[in-house]
Amino acid sequence: MYKFEWDKETGGVILVSSSTSDLPSPRPVFYEELDLLGFDKYWEYPKSEEPLLWNIGRKYYYFGEMVAEVRGGNIFEDPKILFTDKGKDLKLKPIDLKGMIEKNIEPLKVLENEAIDFINDVYKKYKEKVDYFIVSYSGGKDSQVVLDLVSKNLPPDEYIVIFTDTTMEIPPTYEVYEKTKEYYQKLYPNLKFLYSKK
Known part of the structure; x- marks a missing residue:
């Protein structure tokens, strides 16, 4: 690490x-x-x-x-x-x-490759045991990175993106969610986004 x-x-x-x-x-x-x-x-x-x-x-x-x-x-x-x-x-x-990104390009590539290996290993291990994989999306930086990595490595009909609205989100969170949904559904029309509200 x-x-x-x-x-x-x-x-x-x-x-x-x-x-x-x-x-x-x-x-x-x-x-x-x-x-x-x-x-x-x-x-x-x-x-x-x-x-x-x-x-x-x-x-x-x-x-x-x-x-x-x-x-x-x-x-x-x-x-x-x-x-x-x-x-x-x-x-x-x-x-x-x-x-900053230019100065960190090598360690960032290492981290990215480790994450991709993990995603692919989990997918291969469980793909016959589950109906769908789920990417939990909050609109934050971490879930954005996870969604990006998963979208580049798994077929779009093998996973679902779920956004859970706690009703305590700030307005930019909803904007980010809508823009992200629009962006990824243009790239992957079969990708499903589900919205859950508490």
């Missing part, structure tokens, strides 16, 4: 086989999250489609430096934002995703 190091050039991360850092994997942070937490009162940043920084736990990292931590907060109370010296009065620029 890969670990990561911060990339000061792109603002992203570089996947490495070993690292001196024991930090868990970071997740990308978009402007919507910053707005929701109230960072817009302290920082300048664009409303970009690209992520702006990274989060681990409740700590925020920008170009490899911890710049803020969020404490508390609930439906009735705003969270408290604690800034480090490097986090004061920041003007954020988006992470250079293209540059």
Whole structure:
């Protein structure tokens, strides 16, 4: 499994086989999250489609430096934002995703090939024992990757995509689901999408 190091050039991360850092994997942070937490009162940043920084736990990292931590907060109370010296009065620029991907192309290919092997092994092992395989789709990044890998490796009439609406989704989740459904059904007209609402 890969670990990561911060990339000061792109603002992203570089996947490495070993690292001196024991930090868990970071997740990308978009402007919507910053707005929701109230960072817009302290920082300048664009409303970009690209992520702006990274989060681990409740700590925020920008170009490899911890710049803020969020404490508390609930439906009735705003969270408290604690800034480090490097986090004061920041003007954020988006992470250079293209540059980050280029720097990580080899480990990404390894991970992709491992996932494809796993999908194919499970398919061969169980295809005579089940009626359909199911791709559970949430509209998030992880399920998007799984759907993409499965769609490239299994016949479209051998699996079903199921979206479960918890009724607590944000509007962009529904938009992503509809666009994804439209895209994949153009590529694979036999692919079935099912919508389940709680």
